Amino acid sequence: MRLYLIGMPGAGKTTLGRALAVAYELPFRDLDQEIVRREQRSVADIFAAEGEAYFRQREATVLRDLVAELPDLVLATGGGTPCFHQNAEVLLETGTTLYLHVPVEELVRRLQRGAATRPLLAETSSSEALEKRLRETLAAREQFYSRAPLRCSGSSCTVAAVQRLLEQYRTSS
Ligand SMILES: Nc1ncnc2c1ncn2[C@@H]1O[C@H](COP(=O)(O)OP(=O)(O)OP(=O)(O)O)[C@@H](O)[C@H]1O
Numbered sequence: 001m002r003l004y005l006i007g008m009p010g011a012g013k014t015t016l017g018r019a020l021a022v023a024y025e026l027p028f029r030d031l032d033q034e035i036v037r038r039e040q041r042s043v044a045d046i047f048a049a050e051g052e053a054y055f056r057q058r059e060a061t062v063l064r065d066l067v068a069e070l071p072d073l074v075l076a077t078g079g080g081t082p083c084f085h086q087n088a089e090v091l092l093e094t095g096t097t098l099y100l101h102v103p104v105e106e107l108v109r110r111l112q113r114g115a116a117t118r119p120l121l122a123e124t125s126s127s128e129a130l131e132k133r134l135r136e137t138l139a140a141r142e143q144f145y146s147r148a149p150l151r152c153s154g155s156s157c158t159v160a161a162v163q164r165l166l167e168q169y170r171t172s173s
C-alpha cells in the first residue's frame with residue numbers, strides 16, 4: 001500500500017507520516033528530504049540558487065522515482081507537491097491520499113519560528129504577514145488538496161483516527 005500525506009507547510013505531514021509508517025510497518029519517505037539528499041543542498045539553497053521552477057521539476061521527478069521504486073510507502077509530500085506538474089494525478093492514481101487540514105491560526109503558531117528558513121514564507125516579517133501569506137496560499141491550493149479522497153482536520157489527525165479512516169475507505173471502495 002502507498003499512503004500519501006498532503007497539506008500546507010506545518011500541517012504535520014512529516015510527523016504523522018513517520019508515525020503511520022511505524023504503525024503499518026511500511027517504509028517512510030519525506031519528499032523534501034529525498035530532494036535534499038539527491039541534491040546535497042537544502043531546499044532553501046536550491047530555491048536561492050536555481051529558483052522555484054527548478055525545484056518543482058526536481059520534486060516531480062523525485063516523486064515519480066519514489067513511486068516507481070516503492071510499492072509500499074508512506075510519503076510525506078512537500079506543501080506544494082500536488083499543485084505542480086500533474087503530481088496530484090500521480091498521487092491519486094498510485095496510492096491513497098490523505099489531506100491534513102489545519103486552520104491557518106494553528107499553522108501560524110507552528111511556523112512562526114522557522115518561517116525565515118522557508119523559501120516561500122521567508123519575507124514574512126510579522127505574524128500578520130505570515131498569516132496573510134498562508135491564507136492566500138491555502139486559498140490557491142485548496143482546489144488541489146481537496147481532491148484527496150481522505151481528509152482529517154486539526155487535532156483529529158491522530159494515527160488511530162487515520163487508521164479508522166483508511167479502514168472505512170477500504171471497505172467502502
Ligand atoms: N498534531 C500536531 N499538534 C501540534 N503540533 C504538531 C502536530 N503535528 C506536527 N506538529 C508540529 O508542527 C510543526 C510542523 O510539523 P511537520 O514538520 O510534521 O509538518 P509538515 O507538514 O511536514 O511541514 P513541512 O512543510 O515543514 O514539511 C513541527 O514543529 C511539529 O512538531
Ligand SMILES: O=C(O)C1=C[C@@H](O)[C@@H](O)[C@H](O)C1
Binds near residue numbers: 032043081118119
Ligand atoms: O509549500 C511549499 O510550496 C513548499 C513546502 C515545503 O515542503 C518545500 O517543498 C518547499 O519549501 C515548498
Ligand SMILES: [Mg+2]
Binds near residue numbers: 013015032077
Ligand atoms: Mg515535512
